[in-house]
Amino acid sequence: MALYILRRMVSAIAVMAMVGIFVFLLIRLTPGDPAAVMAGRNATEQIVAGIREQLGLNEPLPVQFIQWLSAMLHGDFGTSVFSGRPVLELLLQRLEPTISLSLLTLALSVAVGVSFGIEAAWRSGGLVDRLLSVFAAFGFSVPVFVIGYCLVYLLAIRVAWLPVQGYTPIEEGFGDWLSHLVLPTIALSLPFIAFVARVTRASMLEVLSEDYMRTAAAKGASSYAMLFHHALKNAGVPILTVIGLSVAYLIGGVVLTETVFNIPGVGRLVVDAINNRDYPIIQSVLILTSGLYVLINLAVDLAYTLLDPRIRY
Amino acid sequence: MAITRRTFMESALAADAVLALASALHAQNKQTVRMIMEDIQVDPVFSTSSAAINHATAIYDTLFALDANFLPQLQMVSKWDVFDDKKTYDFTLRDGLKWHDGTPVTAADCVASSRRCRQVEPSGQLLLERAANIAAIDETTFKITLHEPYGLVLETLATTGQPLFMMREQDARVPATDQVTSNIGSGPHRFNVNLTEPSARVNDRKDQYLPRGEAVSGFAGGKVVKVEHLSWENIPNPQTALAALQSGEVDFWWQPVADLYPAIESYPGPVLDTLGQHGSDWLVRMNFLRLPFNNALMRQALLHLIDQQVFLKLFSPDPKLGRTVSLMFGVGSPYSNDVNTAWFKEGVDLAKAKQLITESGYAGEKVMILDPMDWSEANLASQLLANMLQKAGINAELAPMTWSELAVPLGNKEPVEQGGWNLFIATFADFEVRRPMATCLMLMNGEKPGTAGPRTRNTKRCEPNSRIRRHGKSVRNWLERWNVYGGNTSGLSSFARP
Numbered sequence: 001m002a003l004y005i006l007r008r009m010v011s012a013i014a015v016m017a018m019v020g021i022f023v024f025l026l027i028r029l030t031p032g033d034p035a036a037v038m039a040g041r042n043a044t045e046q047i048v049a050g051i052r053e054q055l056g057l058n059e060p061l062p063v064q065f066i067q068w069l070s071a072m073l074h075g076d077f078g079t080s081v082f083s084g085r086p087v088l089e090l091l092l093q094r095l096e097p098t099i100s101l102s103l104l105t106l107a108l109s110v111a112v113g114v115s116f117g118i119e120a121a122w123r124s125g126g127l128v129d130r131l132l133s134v135f136a137a138f139g140f141s142v143p144v145f146v147i148g149y150c151l152v153y154l155l156a157i158r159v160a161w162l163p164v165q166g167y168t169p170i171e172e173g174f175g176d177w178l179s180h181l182v183l184p185t186i187a188l189s190l191p192f193i194a195f196v197a198r199v200t201r202a203s204m205l206e207v208l209s210e211d212y213m214r215t216a217a218a219k220g221a222s223s224y225a226m227l228f229h230h231a232l233k234n235a236g237v238p239i240l241t242v243i244g245l246s247v248a249y250l251i252g253g254v255v256l257t258e259t260v261f262n263i264p265g266v267g268r269l270v271v272d273a274i275n276n277r278d279y280p281i282i283q284s285v286l287i288l289t290s291g292l293y294v295l296i297n298l299a300v301d302l303a304y305t306l307l308d309p310r311i312r313y
Numbered sequence: 314m315a316i317t318r319r320t321f322m323e324s325a326l327a328a329d330a331v332l333a334l335a336s337a338l339h340a341q342n343k344q345t346v347r348m349i350m351e352d353i354q355v356d357p358v359f360s361t362s363s364a365a366i367n368h369a370t371a372i373y374d375t376l377f378a379l380d381a382n383f384l385p386q387l388q389m390v391s392k393w394d395v396f397d398d399k400k401t402y403d404f405t406l407r408d409g410l411k412w413h414d415g416t417p418v419t420a421a422d423c424v425a426s427s428r429r430c431r432q433v434e435p436s437g438q439l440l441l442e443r444a445a446n447i448a449a450i451d452e453t454t455f456k457i458t459l460h461e462p463y464g465l466v467l468e469t470l471a472t473t474g475q476p477l478f479m480m481r482e483q484d485a486r487v488p489a490t491d492q493v494t495s496n497i498g499s500g501p502h503r504f505n506v507n508l509t510e511p512s513a514r515v516n517d518r519k520d521q522y523l524p525r526g527e528a529v530s531g532f533a534g535g536k537v538v539k540v541e542h543l544s545w546e547n548i549p550n551p552q553t554a555l556a557a558l559q560s561g562e563v564d565f566w567w568q569p570v571a572d573l574y575p576a577i578e579s580y581p582g583p584v585l586d587t588l589g590q591h592g593s594d595w596l597v598r599m600n601f602l603r604l605p606f607n608n609a610l611m612r613q614a615l616l617h618l619i620d621q622q623v624f625l626k627l628f629s630p631d632p633k634l635g636r637t638v639s640l641m642f643g644v645g646s647p648y649s650n651d652v653n654t655a656w657f658k659e660g661v662d663l664a665k666a667k668q669l670i671t672e673s674g675y676a677g678e679k680v681m682i683l684d685p686m687d688w689s690e691a692n693l694a695s696q697l698l699a700n701m702l703q704k705a706g707i708n709a710e711l712a713p714m715t716w717s718e719l720a721v722p723l724g725n726k727e728p729v730e731q732g733g734w735n736l737f738i739a740t741f742a743d744f745e746v747r748r749p750m751a752t753c754l755m756l757m758n759g760e761k762p763g764t765a766g767p768r769t770r771n772t773k774r775c776e777p778n779s780r781i782r783r784h785g786k787s788v789r790n791w792l793e794r795w796n797v798y799g800g801n802t803s804g805l806s807s808f809a810r811p
Contacts (some may be wrong), residue, residue, distance in 0.1 A: 164556045166557075
């Protein structure tokens, strides 16, 4: 196991190095001049050239890459070219909203999706199962921003139960914090609920048709025991895989949701950074999210051993 | 040089918005005003964006400010004097001026600020060229000594496009190519680091601020703040901004997207109105250095092709919020005039345009229009412009890109085939173009800046900065000032005159 984890960690470093090179080249080969954006449209050519020099943008690409890599390895994420503030400070400032939204979305998606999937599998062909099909089609096909705007119109503007946009840190009050996250969480969760529910249903249906389930029923096991002690545990591996994949999709969804609901999280930070050609922020965020993705995949792989004792690395 | 037909839209004018808003919301008894603004860079010398200048107007103060008649009035300065040689100016600061960190404003701060800001501001560069010395005499007095008499010193210190904001000496010593992020000024608002969030900047009323006693006039007069907090919220998504406005979560939206005007007006509560008197001017800017607009006949043809009324519907669907204009130097300023505009401002003349195109010898060269896709009005206007040119037989093409990408071709002086450009749509707050000396549109320094026109014998003689260089020392009063850089634009317009 230890050797497996070590191997995975080494491959994770290789993956992140490739991501780093790719990200570095991608944003520099994209047209755009951060110096001109920063200086504003009335700036003289002289000032723009001065800023370009100041940012080191006149250096050859390999030199820029080595400077950036060296700084990253020393824990220096650089300074935002737009705001002039350290990238790490900006990232830390934006982490709480993103983590809050992601965790709430994940919790809601798993709780509702798994429950929905179990119920649909248990009463296959029944009303709940048919509703799940309709809901899944809806959740998969309607974009997050459409759901978001509909929720805003109904619950924030028409009945004014919830705020339209923004974020309140949890230390300023749990109620305020939660009220700002309800709509974005629902909007972001719908496709994940549909995804998790569909996979749970399929996996549970397969397990419920196994001989040992019939044996358990013949032995007089309760519905609860059959579903949760026997079926769910055996159906857990694909469900866990889907949840792991969902985290990756979640990162993309968070960017859009934070924009629609004006949540000052990492997603908004990176969108603004792309518009401003703020290279240090784009590079840092992409490297960190790819690292996070690699780690989550590793955690999911390791979690398989807990659900299925036959799996060994 | 942008002597094209200019469409005009009234929208909230930056400084006017700030000043007018305070009194409007005082009636609502609100302690915090929440305004939707762009993302802000806090150094108004480093960044020339409207958002940076608007924000700085709240945080920083200026030595002088232009009043509604474009005359410089005292602001931080309590008195000034000019010696008999007309080359030495003394300035004394008002008593009791303090920075937001509590330290007193000194003459040394003002000297350093003047030097930093003037490095990047067009009219300031004219002053620096003539300055033999700018130095503090004591804590509250400083002196400007010139090589030769110059009649526009006060006006330069009161400039509006990129105002001369006073900073602390340690901030002002930062090079103009580095960003000052301390946010410490001496203006009517104080940056509140405790209330500020990642997407909102909060500025408190500075209780120790001493507004001048005079009534507000233009940028001059007493800046009396009537709310405790001014929150600048960055909501880049227009739909979200609209929803926030409709739900009452924000109080003010500066320059909403034109497509949403009907939605704003249809909902009870928000009022769509203009706060500034003169709004923004929209322009088509031409690259005079390359084919085909290096030919005066092609420039004349373009003036005959553009239908301002049609463009106006894009910028301002509601006729009461906008109107067409062909004036030089903004609307309603002492320098505004329509000399040599009659020949093209009557409307579209497709036949005349086609005739001029033929006479120019245009051979179907590609005309590249830079099209910023992430700026909806400019994107639509670019498409419309391309359509108008194509109708006249011009081989117009759009180059779709984001605003940040647009800076690259704009700085390229080469032909289109080598990454250059021909046309793009731009907008300027009207007050930015009212004063020829202060606007970058009038630099006319040939190959140097990406968007200026070439320096020709004719334009060199007529462009305002050149006129100021030749006649600045003789300026003694307002009438002479008007004559130097505003009064006679017939020569300035001649680069396109038939």
